[in-house]
Amino acid sequence: MHxxxxxxxxxxxxxAALARVGVSDASSGILALDEKRRAAIGAAEDAQAExxxxxxxxxxxxxxxxxxxxxRLRALVAEKKDEVARLEEEAKRLDExxxxxxxxxxxxxxxxVPDGADEADNREVRRxxxxxxFGFKPVEHFEIKGVQAGMDFETAxxxxxxxxxxxxxxxxxxxxxxxxxxxxxxxNENGLTEVITPVLVREDAMYGTNQLPKFAEESYQxxxxxxxxxxxxxxxxxxxxxxxxxxxxxxxxxxxxxxCFRSEAGSAGKDTSGMLxxxxxxxxxxVSITHPDNSLDEQERMRRCAEDILERLGLAYRTVVLCxxxxxxxxxxxxxxxxxxxxQDAYREISSVSVCGDFQARRMNARFRPSGxxxxxxxxxxxxxxLAVGRALIAVLENGQQADGSVVLxxxxxxxxxxxxxxxPDGILT
Numbered sequence: 001m002h003x004x005x006x007x008x009x010x011x012x013x014x015x016a017a018l019a020r021v022g023v024s025d026a027s028s029g030i031l032a033l034d035e036k037r038r039a040a041i042g043a044a045e046d047a048q049a050e051x052x053x054x055x056x057x058x059x060x061x062x063x064x065x066x067x068x069x070x071x072r073l074r075a076l077v078a079e080k081k082d083e084v085a086r087l088e089e090e091a092k093r094l095d096e097x098x099x100x101x102x103x104x105x106x107x108x109x110x111x112x113v114p115d116g117a118d119e120a121d122n123r124e125v126r127r128x129x130x131x132x133x134f135g136f137k138p139v140e141h142f143e144i145k146g147v148q149a150g151m152d153f154e155t156a157x158x159x160x161x162x163x164x165x166x167x168x169x170x171x172x173x174x175x176x177x178x179x180x181x182x183x184x185x186x187x188n189e190n191g192l193t194e195v196i197t198p199v200l201v202r203e204d205a206m207y208g209t210n211q212l213p214k215f216a217e218e219s220y221q222x223x224x225x226x227x228x229x230x231x232x233x234x235x236x237x238x239x240x241x242x243x244x245x246x247x248x249x250x251x252x253x254x255x256x257x258x259x260c261f262r263s264e265a266g267s268a269g270k271d272t273s274g275m276l277x278x279x280x281x282x283x284x285x286x287v288s289i290t291h292p293d294n295s296l297d298e299q300e301r302m303r304r305c306a307e308d309i310l311e312r313l314g315l316a317y318r319t320v321v322l323c324x325x326x327x328x329x330x331x332x333x334x335x336x337x338x339x340x341x342x343x344q345d346a347y348r349e350i351s352s353v354s355v356c357g358d359f360q361a362r363r364m365n366a367r368f369r370p371s372g373x374x375x376x377x378x379x380x381x382x383x384x385x386x387l388a389v390g391r392a393l394i395a396v397l398e399n400g401q402q403a404d405g406s407v408v409l410x411x412x413x414x415x416x417x418x419x420x421x422x423x424x425p426d427g428i429l430t
Contacts, residue, residue, distance in 0.1 A: 001102045001362040004034055017108040020115055020324045030101055037094035044087035051080035103213060106329045107359040113333050116323025122336065123323070128307065129316030131340050136403045140343030141394045142274040145405025147171055149427035151275065162272070163264060163279045170429040174396065174409065175282075177416035179257045179389045182284040182309055186386055190305045192255040192286060197235035199259050200226040205238045208364035210330040220261050228261035233383040236287035240379065241364040245289070247371040250379065251298060252289040255386060257282065275390055276348070282389040288382040291368065292358065295380035299355040302384045303335045306351040309387055313410045315395050316340040318347050332357050337387075339395045350391045353384030 007014050011027035018026050054076045061070040114123045142151055150171025156164040167175055186192040206212040206227050211219055211234065220228040229235060236254045245252070260283050271277035286305060290298045303319065310317045322334040331354035338347035358378035361367070367376035400408040405425035414421050420429040 001099075001359065002105060002108075003358075003362065004030070004098070004102065007031065008034070014108070018105065020109055020113075021106050021327070022325070023105060026105055030098070033094060033098045033101060037091060037098055040087055040091035040094055044084055044091055047080050047083045047087055051077055051084060054080060100213070103207065103363070107332050107356060109324050109327060109331075110333045112321075113327065114321060114323045115325075117325040118323075119326050121323040122320040122326055124318055124320050125335075126307075126319040127316075128311060128318075129314070129340070131316050132342060132399055134342065134401075134403075138342035138398060138401055140274055140341075141397045143343070144397055144401050144407060146407050146423040146425045146427050147397055150423075153275075160279075163277065165275045165278065170423045170427055171393070171397075173417060173429060174413065174423070175389060175393045177413045178392050178396065179282060179284055180416050181312075181412060182386055182389070182392075183255065183257055185309060185312070186255040186284065186286065186305065190253075190308075192253045192305075195232075195236060195239075195254045195256045197232055197239075197256055197258065199229050199235075199261070201229055201234055201238070203227065205234055205241070208238050208241055209234045209360055210363065214329060218263050220263060229258065230262045231260050231283055231383075231385075232256040232258040232285040233287055236285060237289070237360060237381050237383065238364060240289050240361075240366040242366070244367045244369050244376045245379070247291065247368050250289065250291045250368060251294065254287045255284060256287075257284045257389070274394070276394060278390065284386050284389060286353075286384045286386040289366070290380045290382065292377065292380050295355050295357065295382060298380075298382055299333065299335070299353060302382060302386075303337075303353045306337055306353055306384055306386045309392075310337065310339060310350070312412050313392070313396060315392075315399055315410075317350070322352075328352070328354060330354070330356050330359050332359070335384075339391065341395060341398050342401070343398045348391070350395065351385035351387050354382065356381045356383070 007027055007030055011031060015025055015027050054073050058070060058073045058077060061073055114121060116122065141147055150167060150169045152166040152168065156166045183194060187194050200222065203212065203225065206219065211230060219230050236256055240252070260281050262279060264277060264279060286302055288298050288302060307319065317337055317339045320336050320338065322336055327334050334352050334354040336349050337351040339350040341348050357380055360381045361378040366379050368379050369376050396410060397407055402408060407423040409417070409422050417429060422430050424430050
């Protein structure tokens with residue numbers, strides 16, 4: 001959410017920044033609503049002052065025996081009481097209307113974010129690893145002979161419909177090993193604290209991390225009002241909701257392995273085969289809560305944490321800065337990590353690392369207390385996948401596939417698999 005004072009002081013700068021993400025002339029409506037709200041607040045304060053003054057004079061009129069003046073003042077007090085209530089209610093209504101308007105506006109991109117309409121305009125900043133060469137035509141993950149027994153889309157469809165999968169046997173074991181490997185690196189080497197959070201949250205948590213109100217159709221809501229998290233960014237970030245932390249406790253760095261749920265609204269016809277785009281999936285998420293002065297450095301640190309996972313797995317990838325037209329609602333800058341998938345002959349996203357500034361903190365009222373004293377200030381929040389477990393599984397299987405339908409697995413996973421190093425064409429860990 002945006003600071004209304006900043007909009008009042010710099011409406012042109014605000015409009016120019018939002019125009020880069022496709023929002024035109026946002027300040028005029030916001031400032032008109034704000035002016036009405038402030039006028040209602042001022043009128044309520046004036047009416048209250050008049051009521052207070054009349055209340056003092058009522059006693060004087062009674063004591064002096066001026067019955068007519070006493071009755072006039074008493075009627076004025078009652079009239080002002082009603083007026084104050086009406087104006088306060090109007091100010092409250094306008095304040096909520098302003099909040100809704102501010103909630104609906106995306107974050108402002110940094111100046112160095114490239115302008116563009118879609119992913120074609122993203123800018124590559126790094127490339128690592130060699131795209132593997134095969135002596136045969138590589139296939140997609142669900143077509144690999146040794147994988148087919150461990151990915152059951154048909155039974156999952158009977159249970160839940162399309163865009164679900166049942167993993168079993170060797171494939172399920174590799175999926176679990178990937179999540180454990182990621183958590184161990186992040187907690188033992190990258191200084192993140194492991195957290196296990198609920199997957200059901202209240203509405204205000206979804207508002208706090210800007211899934212609501214704009215993206216309600218992309219998430220699932222239960223009949224009693226809970227929401228299923230689209231990622232543990234929601235829960236991890238909201239741990240500092242409506243709180244004031246000490247500056248000395250920053251940065252707060254967390255990681256969580258969780259189930260995630262997305263309706264995939266608007267993605268009809270996209271990635272319908274395999275498990276690339278599912279309604280239910282797992283991620284190892286990273287979230288940092290930082291001092292405003294340190295959030296840019298923290299984004300670079302988080303990006304390297306995610307890149308390092310891919311490098312240890314031996315997976316070729318590229319890192320891109322998202323353009324204004326492809327960037328998420330709450331981000332000021334986003335790096336996407338795209339892993340090479342031989343079956344698709346393309347790089348596909350496996351992690352997004354975003355810095356949000358104080359955008360989410362204002363929505364959550366999350367602040368820190370400066371160590372040198374002074375008023376509490378809003379923290380900065382960042383989030384990133386470290387990594388999407390299902391997509392990492394796809395990449396490991398496709399890059400490790402062999403001509404006979406077996407799969408060679410990355411060295412770093414062998415210890416998590418009891419020393420096993422591959423999957424046979426029959427789907428057995430070996």
